[in-house]
Amino acid sequence: MMPDALLMAAHFARTRWLLDFRQRDALERWQQQRLQRFFTHVLPRAARFRGLQPTTLDDLPYMDKATLMADFQAYNTRGVALETVLPIALQAETSRDFSPVYDGLTVGLSSGTSGNRGVFLVSKAERLRWAGILLARTLPPHLLKHLLSPWHAPLRIAFFLRANSNLYTTLNSRRIQFTFHDLLHGVEAAVPQLNANPPDVLVAPPPVLRALAVEAMVGRLRIQPSHIIAVAEVLESRDADSVRSAFGRIPHQIYQATEGFLAYTCEHGALHLNESFVQVEREWLDAERTRFQPVITDFTRDTQLIVRYRLNDVLRVRTEPCPCGRAEHSIAAIEGRADEVLWLPAHNGIAVAIFPDFIRRAMLLVGEQIREFAVQQRGMTLHIGLSLDGDASQVQQAVATRLADLWQELGVQAPTLHFTDWQVPPLGAKRRRVQMLSAPEGFLCTF
Ligand SMILES: [Zn+2]
Numbered sequence: 001m002m003p004d005a006l007l008m009a010a011h012f013a014r015t016r017w018l019l020d021f022r023q024r025d026a027l028e029r030w031q032q033q034r035l036q037r038f039f040t041h042v043l044p045r046a047a048r049f050r051g052l053q054p055t056t057l058d059d060l061p062y063m064d065k066a067t068l069m070a071d072f073q074a075y076n077t078r079g080v081a082l083e084t085v086l087p088i089a090l091q092a093e094t095s096r097d098f099s100p101v102y103d104g105l106t107v108g109l110s111s112g113t114s115g116n117r118g119v120f121l122v123s124k125a126e127r128l129r130w131a132g133i134l135l136a137r138t139l140p141p142h143l144l145k146h147l148l149s150p151w152h153a154p155l156r157i158a159f160f161l162r163a164n165s166n167l168y169t170t171l172n173s174r175r176i177q178f179t180f181h182d183l184l185h186g187v188e189a190a191v192p193q194l195n196a197n198p199p200d201v202l203v204a205p206p207p208v209l210r211a212l213a214v215e216a217m218v219g220r221l222r223i224q225p226s227h228i229i230a231v232a233e234v235l236e237s238r239d240a241d242s243v244r245s246a247f248g249r250i251p252h253q254i255y256q257a258t259e260g261f262l263a264y265t266c267e268h269g270a271l272h273l274n275e276s277f278v279q280v281e282r283e284w285l286d287a288e289r290t291r292f293q294p295v296i297t298d299f300t301r302d303t304q305l306i307v308r309y310r311l312n313d314v315l316r317v318r319t320e321p322c323p324c325g326r327a328e329h330s331i332a333a334i335e336g337r338a339d340e341v342l343w344l345p346a347h348n349g350i351a352v353a354i355f356p357d358f359i360r361r362a363m364l365l366v367g368e369q370i371r372e373f374a375v376q377q378r379g380m381t382l383h384i385g386l387s388l389d390g391d392a393s394q395v396q397q398a399v400a401t402r403l404a405d406l407w408q409e410l411g412v413q414a415p416t417l418h419f420t421d422w423q424v425p426p427l428g429a430k431r432r433r434v435q436m437l438s439a440p441e442g443f444l445c446t447f
Contacts, residue, residue, distance in 0.1 A: 004128055005173045011132025019276040021327040031279055031299070038299040045077035046305050057279065057297060057308060064310045065110075065118045076121055076304045078105070089119050096182060098164040105303060106166040110258035120258040121304045127170040129300065130261060133277060135171070137264040138254060140227055143200060147175050158194060158225075160204035161232065162428045183428040187211040191221050198223040202247075203254075205232040206239035207431045213246035223247075229254055229265075233431055234336050236360060255334055259306050260298045263331065270322040270330040280329075283310065285341075285447045291316050291355060293338060293447070312338045314355060333357065340434045342377045343445035344412035351443040352412050356434040362402040369395050372422045376435045380415045387422035415440075 021027035035057065043049040048071065054060050068075050072082035085102050089109040092098050100107065106127060110118040122130070139147065147155050154177040159168060164180040172178045179197065181190045187208060194212075202225040204212065209230055215221035228243055228251045235253055243251045253271055255263035260278055263271045273280050277300045282292040291314055298306040318332040336356040343351045363373050372387040382403075388395050396419050407414045425431060439445035 004124075004170075007125075008128045008132045008135075008170070008173070011129045012136045015133045015136035015276070021276060022325050024327045027275060027327040031275065034299045035279060035297070038297075042077065042299075042302045043305070043307070045302075046075055047079070048074035049305070049307070057281065060308050062295065062308045062310055063306075064312070068309070069118060072119065077302060078103070078121070080105070080121060082119060085119055085121065093163065096184070099166060099169075101166065108165045108167065108258060109163065118258060122167055122301075123303045126301055126303060127167055130167060131170040133274075133300075134254070134256075134261055137261075137274065138229065138252065140267065143227055146200065150175075155201065156197065156199045157201040157203065158190075158197075158199035160190070160208045162430075183208065186427055187215065191215055194221060194223050199225050201225060201227045201229065203229045203231055205431070206230045206235045206251075207233070209251060210239045210242045213242040216246040225249065228252065231256060234334055234356075234433075236364075238364065253334075257311065259309055259311060260296060260301070262294070262296065262311075263334075266322060266324045266326060266330075268322055268324045270318065270324065271332075271334070272322070272326055272328040272330045275328040281308070283447070285314065285353065285355075289317070291335065314338055314341065316355075316357065336434065338447075339436055340432070342375075342382075342434065342436050343439050343443065344380075344407070344410075344415060345440055345443050346410075346412050349443070351440070351445045352410055353447070354406075354410065354412070358406060358410075359434050362406050363399065366395065366398045366402055370399075374422060374433055374435070376437050377415070378438050380413075380440050381418055382415045383418050383420060385420050385422035392419075 021030065039054050043052070049060070052060065063075070069082065073079055080102070085107045088100050088102055088107045092100055092107070093109055104124060106122040108120045108122070110120060143155060146152050154175050156177045156179070157171065158179050158181060160181045160183055162183045168180065169178060179199070181193070202212070209228065212221060216223070225247060226249070228247060228249045230239070230251045230253045235251065240251055243249065250269060252265035254261070255271065261274055262278060263273050266272055277298065279297040279299060281295040283295055285291040285293060293310060294313060294315055295308055295310050296306060297308055314335040314337065316332040316335050318330045322330045340356040342354040342359070344354055346352050359375055363370055369388055369390040370386060371389060374385040376383045384399065386395065400417055403417065404414060
């Protein structure tokens with residue numbers, strides 16, 4: 001039996017150098033080969049797929065978080081029931097001790113909105129594979145050199161997340177020192193720890209990166225990470241700008257969900273889908289095919305099965321090829337979740353999707369006076385919370401003008417705007433800039 005670190009290193013090497021596809025047809029052949037193997041050897045081990053004998057993905061049913069949670073036991077190859085593992089996941093969440101396992105499986109809770117949480121199971125072999133793949137896809141060459149030089153101190157990774165998991169601590173080894181910072185403790189609490197043990201790699205959700213950038217600008221935080229990665233939420237250009245001015249680095253992104261490791265930033269700054277391990281089908285959200293919801297099949301996992309799983313995310317396609325030459329398709333941005341899409345009726349009575357990025361851009365164009373904002377749609381009213389520098393009525397007027405331009409451009413009926421103060425979200429909660437709470441009555445608001 002190979003020691004863990006060696007196994008992780010083997011996955012690393014295989015991913016970095018062997019599965020570095022430059023030709024699209026070679027990548028697709030590889031995917032087909034892995035899928036066929038997955039159909040024959042893995043799928044029949046989960047009750048939901050037994051006896052289906054698919055030849056292509058089209059032969060298989062779709063799933064999403066709700067389907068998975070409703071029939072949890074049937075979607076994993078160990079026959080583990082939700083009732084068995086849910087208490088373990090909830091207990092970890094309350095005690096903030098994220099180490100418990102069930103029968104050798106890591107049990108985690110995904111960070112869905114309330115009532116929409118998912119449980120995930122990961123075996124030890126999957127954890128080591130995940131860690132190897134993640135490092136292979138995200139470590140820049142200078143840090144790889146650092147990692148492989150035994151005379152250097154271990155590579156220090158500081159990780160800010162809502163919850164830790166055995167998944168992440170798998171990265172800990174003789175050459176990697178991984179420190180978890182609990183978002184529930186806030187950013188200020190982490191500053192002395194970071195100063196005492198400055199990380200080489202900083203990983204955090206964008207609002208946290210921005211808060212850390214502010215701490216660095218005022219001189220309280222004295223770290224110089226050489227690699228910065230944004231996770232878990234949409235990276236807005238303003239977050240990226242503050243990080244760059246505070247630390248002199250452009251933040252990279254990892255699109256990692258409990259459903260899998262889905263995309264990563266290459267050296268040219270493009271987000272590539274992790275297609276060497278995950279098959280991505282596109283469900284188009286507009287006639288022009290600029291945005292899609294990903295439907296993913298992870299053919300590398302063999303405990304909890306993710307097969308034609310529809311993610312609640314909106315991805316924007318990138319039209320130009322990436323100069324890095326990777327065959328994995330790249331996307332322009334992760335724009336948010338499908339429930340962040342607003343809907344307004346066009347003058348012909350048909351509802352039009354207003355993607356969250358349109359709203360973000362309009363607010364950005366108003367300028368620096370807007371420190372924070374949140375937009376919520378209730379029918380034909382938009383509730384706009386603002387945190388401002390400067391004169392409120394002037395800024396509100398500017399926002400109204402920008403949005404009026406947007407409605408006109410999209411040919412939709414203008415909603416009523418209702419301005420309020422921006423509410424600080426609770427510690428550890430996801431930033432939700434745009435939210436559709438209720439659609440205008442009498443219109444079909446769906447893709
Ligand atoms: Zn690239």
